[in-house]
Amino acid sequence: MSKNLVIVESPAKAKTIEKFLGKDYQVMSSFGHIRDLAEKGIGIDFENNYQPQYVVSADKKKTVSELKKASKDAEIVWLASDEDREGEAIAWHLYEELKLKKDSTRRIVFHEITKDAILHAIENPRDIDVNLVDAQQARRVLDRIVGFELSPILWRKVRPSLSAGRVQSVAVRLIVDREREINQFVPEASYRVNAVFSSVDANGKTVELKAELQQRFAIKVEALAFLETCKNAQFSIDDIITKPAKKSPAPPFTTSTLQQEAARKLGFSVAQTMQVAQRLYEAGKITYMRTDSVNLSNLALGASKVEIISMAGQKYVHIRKFNNKTKGAQEAHEAIRPSYMNTHTVEGTVQEKRLYELIWKRTIASQMADAELEKTSIYINVSGSQHQFVASGEVIVFDGFLKVYMESTDDEVDSEKESLLPAMKNGEKLLTTEIVAQERFSQKPPRYGEASLVRKMEELGIGRPSTYAPTISTIQNRSYVEKGDRPAEKREYNVLKLKVGKITDKIKEENAGAEKSKLFPTDIGTVVNDFLTEYFPTILNYNFTADVEKEFDSIADGKIKWTKSIDKFYKKFHPIVEDTMKNSERQVGERILGIDPTSGRQLSVKLGKYGPLAQIGTSEEEEKPLFASLRKEQSIESITLDEALDLFKLPRQIGEFEGKVMTVAIGRFGPYIRHDVSFYSLPKTDDPMEVTTERAIEIIEEKREVEKNRIIQTLGENAEIQVLNGRFGPYFTCDKVNYKIPKGTDPAMLTLERCQELMAAQPEAGAKKKAFGRKAAVIKPKAKAKSKK
DNA sequence: CAGTGAGCGAGCTTCCGCTTGACTT
Numbered sequence: 001m002s003k004n005l006v007i008v009e010s011p012a013k014a015k016t017i018e019k020f021l022g023k024d025y026q027v028m029s030s031f032g033h034i035r036d037l038a039e040k041g042i043g044i045d046f047e048n049n050y051q052p053q054y055v056v057s058a059d060k061k062k063t064v065s066e067l068k069k070a071s072k073d074a075e076i077v078w079l080a081s082d083e084d085r086e087g088e089a090i091a092w093h094l095y096e097e098l099k100l101k102k103d104s105t106r107r108i109v110f111h112e113i114t115k116d117a118i119l120h121a122i123e124n125p126r127d128i129d130v131n132l133v134d135a136q137q138a139r140r141v142l143d144r145i146v147g148f149e150l151s152p153i154l155w156r157k158v159r160p161s162l163s164a165g166r167v168q169s170v171a172v173r174l175i176v177d178r179e180r181e182i183n184q185f186v187p188e189a190s191y192r193v194n195a196v197f198s199s200v201d202a203n204g205k206t207v208e209l210k211a212e213l214q215q216r217f218a219i220k221v222e223a224l225a226f227l228e229t230c231k232n233a234q235f236s237i238d239d240i241i242t243k244p245a246k247k248s249p250a251p252p253f254t255t256s257t258l259q260q261e262a263a264r265k266l267g268f269s270v271a272q273t274m275q276v277a278q279r280l281y282e283a284g285k286i287t288y289m290r291t292d293s294v295n296l297s298n299l300a301l302g303a304s305k306v307e308i309i310s311m312a313g314q315k316y317v318h319i320r321k322f323n324n325k326t327k328g329a330q331e332a333h334e335a336i337r338p339s340y341m342n343t344h345t346v347e348g349t350v351q352e353k354r355l356y357e358l359i360w361k362r363t364i365a366s367q368m369a370d371a372e373l374e375k376t377s378i379y380i381n382v383s384g385s386q387h388q389f390v391a392s393g394e395v396i397v398f399d400g401f402l403k404v405y406m407e408s409t410d411d412e413v414d415s416e417k418e419s420l421l422p423a424m425k426n427g428e429k430l431l432t433t434e435i436v437a438q439e440r441f442s443q444k445p446p447r448y449g450e451a452s453l454v455r456k457m458e459e460l461g462i463g464r465p466s467t468y469a470p471t472i473s474t475i476q477n478r479s480y481v482e483k484g485d486r487p488a489e490k491r492e493y494n495v496l497k498l499k500v501g502k503i504t505d506k507i508k509e510e511n512a513g514a515e516k517s518k519l520f521p522t523d524i525g526t527v528v529n530d531f532l533t534e535y536f537p538t539i540l541n542y543n544f545t546a547d548v549e550k551e552f553d554s555i556a557d558g559k560i561k562w563t564k565s566i567d568k569f570y571k572k573f574h575p576i577v578e579d580t581m582k583n584s585e586r587q588v589g590e591r592i593l594g595i596d597p598t599s600g601r602q603l604s605v606k607l608g609k610y611g612p613l614a615q616i617g618t619s620e621e622e623e624k625p626l627f628a629s630l631r632k633e634q635s636i637e638s639i640t641l642d643e644a645l646d647l648f649k650l651p652r653q654i655g656e657f658e659g660k661v662m663t664v665a666i667g668r669f670g671p672y673i674r675h676d677v678s679f680y681s682l683p684k685t686d687d688p689m690e691v692t693t694e695r696a697i698e699i700i701e702e703k704r705e706v707e708k709n710r711i712i713q714t715l716g717e718n719a720e721i722q723v724l725n726g727r728f729g730p731y732f733t734c735d736k737v738n739y740k741i742p743k744g745t746d747p748a749m750l751t752l753e754r755c756q757e758l759m760a761a762q763p764e765a766g767a768k769k770k771a772f773g774r775k776a777a778v779i780k781p782k783a784k785a786k787s788k789k
Numbered sequence: 790c791a792g793t794g795a796g797c798g799a800g801c802t803t804c805c806g807c808t809t810g811a812c813t814t
Binding site (some may be wrong): 009010011012029030031032034036037059060071081082085087089090136139140141142144145146147148149150151152154155160161162163164165168189277282290306363412464465466467470471608609610613615619625626629651663666667668669671672674679681 | 790791792793794795801803804805806807808809810813
């Protein structure tokens with residue numbers, strides 16, 4: 001039996017620390033928080049000064065009893081949870097729940113998992129910081145009050161099972177607000193002028209120089225006038241300016257920056273990044289992945305230096321300490337870095353390899369020298385005009401950290417890469433090959449993706465490293481926002497070109513504004529957001545979290561009692577909750593679009609029981625209203641009267657075939673043709689409003705042809721085995737279970753025996769389920785009930 | 790797998806932050 005019990009939050013951490021401390025120390029993990037407010041009801045005693053009702057969570061019962069047992073046997077219990085608000089609370093909950101004694105309990109903290117740091121911590125124990133614990137209790141109770149009082153309002157006024165909270169509701173607001181900005185955005189056009197100049201260099205060779213006019217023209221007439229002056233103008237170099245410049249590396253990764261870079265460079269979703277990082281962490285390959293700190297341990301700095309020297313040389317080393325600038329950062333851990341800097345690559349899945357490599361490069365680069373550049377600008381005069389062209393180029397004099405890593409940006413890639421410029425002299429005369437004035441449009445604000453939303457949240461101090469990924473999932477699970485693509489829109493632009501003394505004027509077409517995997521607000525998200533912002537502007541304010549954080553800081557500093565702080569909030573908040581519950585209307589987000597010209601009745605859109613719908617007439621009128629669902633890509637907010645009217649043109653009869661009527665309509669799975677009792681999906685290329693009788697018959701016959709070819713052969717006495725052509729290629733089916741056919745086997749040549757072999761080799765799905773179900777039943781009774789069905 | 794849209798009204802849903810597994814097509 002060990003004399004000392006050390007309790008940390010994470011089991012992987014426990015394993016590492018145990019190695020440092022030797023056999024007198026047993027290290028166990030609490031797996032995070034061990035208890036929380038009661039799940040049933042609100043879990044706060046409002047009659048008794050907001051007394052929190054704590055309960056050991058169901059999944060922590062086992063952990064707690066194990067810890068209790070070990071703590072009884074130990075002489076000293078060392079509470080080594082993280083040094084932040086949550087960590088302090090974990091230590092306190094452990095102290096309370098394990099019924100520890102003050103004399104035999106020590107609170108210790110360390111920011112990095114190194115032997116020195118841990119030994120140092122053991123030598124410098126302290127007491128539990130009660131004020132910091134109280135700040136956490138205030139945070140916890142506030143979040144419970146906000147979440148559990150707002151959500152029921154939504155159940156009543158909008159739809160059951162919805163949710164609201166300090167973090168998620170503001171995250172949704174960011175997306176709704178951005179969507180409105182985009183909808184209201186009016187692109188501004190201007191003319192950008194580019195020229196290609198030529199000259200002869202010292203060796204008599206012709207060289208080219210591309211330059212852009214420093215000013216843009218707002219209107220076509222001005223651009224044309226400028227090109228006119230260029231017709232007979234002289235072009236000469238006015239000045240050449242060369243300036244040194246430098247680029248510095250980005251700091252090492254935090255959770256948020258790792259999520260952003262993995263999204264940009266590897267295309268990972270936020271959740272995927274965290275899963276892969278978790279595996280690397282558990283394998284001991286990287287430090288903890290949920291952190292807001294950019295700090296590196298001295299050990300890591302030293303190891304980085306060694307690596308950089310052996311890889312690139314001493315002059316590439318530049319050891320830096322980065323400062324954290326993010327709001328509310330609590331810095332309980334190090335930045336995310338490789339555990340061993342001399343491990344350049346790891347074994348594992350492709351994803352693990354790629355993420356590790358990213359982390360390694362980012363860490364190493366952060367300790368490397370600045371890149372030194374030389375920026376050159378050549379200014380070119382145009383006789384008869386005060387405007388100047390400028391050509392700019394950039395040369396890397398010393399690559400520094402760029403040798404290993406370059407941070408990506410969200411901005412569209414600037415297509416004109418700056419590069420080396422030809423050698424030229426002041427006053428040199430230039431000839432033009434062509435000058436082009438091209439109409440350009442200002443860009444609308446980009447929609448948020450998962451990672452860029454996380455970045456914005458971090459900037460506002462909303463959410464924590466451990467909650468970014470879950471919050472992003474929650475707002476999608478509640479259908480407040482959806483991840484989706486928007487195709488590019490065709491846009492015309494004007495090009496004026498001056499070449500060999502002649503100006504041509506053309507209209508060209510471009511595709512602009514395509515977006516992939518971005519977050520779009522749904523109608524329900526918009527309705528919920530508008531409702532909450534109207535009635536609870538304080539909570540929905542982007543600064544609400546930052547404001548309450550200040551309050552929590554005061555509590556942590558001992559300046560104010562946590563119950564007093566909560567009381568002040570609750571006394572203002574709760575009456576609004578009651579009032580809203582009683583006096584607000586049911587929220588359907590109705591918009592009246594205008595009058596249906598054929599019936600003269602009102603046309604409106606709103607949220608219905610099964611989603612957004614358009615409605616002709618009102619329920620007060622004698623004649624019943626007509627209804628039509630909105631299409632998936634339409635929204636209450638942006639649909640126009642004409643678009644809504646079109647919805648009522650379906651279902652549409654499109655003639656007869658084999659004596660039966662064909663109708664075209666749009667269902668849950670998109671546009672389809674209905675003929676007799678069968679349904680035929682319309683290919684994407686066919687517009688349901690345009691489909692002709694002939695085309696419909698063609699589609700029906702095509703589908704029948706495919707159906708006919710579906711069965712390759714049947715086997716067995718009662719034809720119980722069918723070899724079929726499916727969406728993913730040939731397969732065979734028996735007893736409603738599908739089986740794969742190995743590559744290289746001709747499906748038409750399959751024999752009954754071979755099929756039976758394959759069936760034996762691929763165990764039946766039902767049997768598998770049963771086995772899992774029984775195993776699960778021991779731990780979770782619910783899983784058993786599920787698998788029986 | 791493709792038509793809905795009013796309604797008896799039971800009993801359910803929900804927050805944010807710490808941490809890992811357990812389950813599965």
